């Protein structure tokens with residue numbers, strides 16, 4: 001008998017049941033929405049609902065759906081979810097429609113999961129892949145990251161309407177690029193040596209995603225609505241989602257998101273978007289690999305990112321996140337939270353303590369060690385980094 005090691009049961013939630021994508025996609029989504037329920041509860045924030053409702057309302061009315069609204073503010077928090085569950089009951093909702101950015105969509109998905117209802121996501125920016133994923137992040141009422149919840153599935157319908165996304169501030173797409181880039185830098189660390197077919201596929205997709213973003217982001221940001229802009233929106237909302245879905249629980253976040261999570265506990269951190277803090281967190285993660293492993297490939301990867309970030313407007317440092325004036329005590333608080341026992345930072349292949357993380361957090365812009373060679377040699381190295389930056 002061949003040797004068979006028992007494998008644990010794999011449970012995958014790869015993708016939404018259906019994705020509708022295009023300009024004016026929402027206006028054409030009536031049938032798909034109506035097939036999921038007759039009494040939708042629309043979850044969003046004040047501002048996004050004000051912008052989106054004039055377009056959503058006629059779609060729902062044409063289908064003769066009886067809808068109500070629920071505000072998820074102040075945050076995707078336990079208290080907000082409790083009040084939204086009451087709204088589900090009082091409206092007798094049989095469908096949740098999430099409209100907005102990552103937090104609104106996370107709130108809608110988790111609400112639907114808790115109430116065992118189908119859910120439609122309508123992202124109004126390309127700042128995260130929350131419209132796709134089977135995961136919700138829970139924050140405190142003042143925006144400090146608390147924990148994440150794995151959901152039973154991806155949304156039943158994702159409506160990616162370019163016309164809506166185009167009305168969002170350009171900065172949200174920049175943030176989405178930062179969040180999507182993290183897929184490669186985190187997945188290659190947590191799963192780069194995996195022998196499993198689906199994990200290998202997820203990590204390779206993350207590399208492709210990174211390359212698409214390197215090649216197309218600058219042009220996309222210059223011309224919102226253009227073909228290249230649509231491709232970058234697809235990359236940040238859809239392909240980033242595919243990677244999370246394919247990689248599943250084993251293809252998790254590492255230090256970049258752990259640093260983000262720690263930073264959210266600083267009151268001043270809320271000026272920066274999720275993807276902006278995550279992008280900075282990638283630099284911190286690479287710094288840790290440089291400092292603690294002497295990893296030269298990490299050093300050149302960081303230089304490559306610094307150049308790219310400067311080009312498209314992602315933060316290079318705490319200063320750029322408007323956190324240049326935090327105290328040492330605050331820096332330590334963020335570092336200690338990022339190093340908590342259950343933090344994903346411990347998926348790094350080496351141990352990290354808060355003092356080391358603090359050193360990395362304040363040195364993301366440090367130039368390459370001059371001893372490491374001439375510019376030409378560095379360029380050669382950075383090509384190699386492209387090919388082999390795996391751990």
Ligand SMILES: [Zn+2]
Pocket residue numbers: 128179257274278
């Ligand atoms: Zn993220």
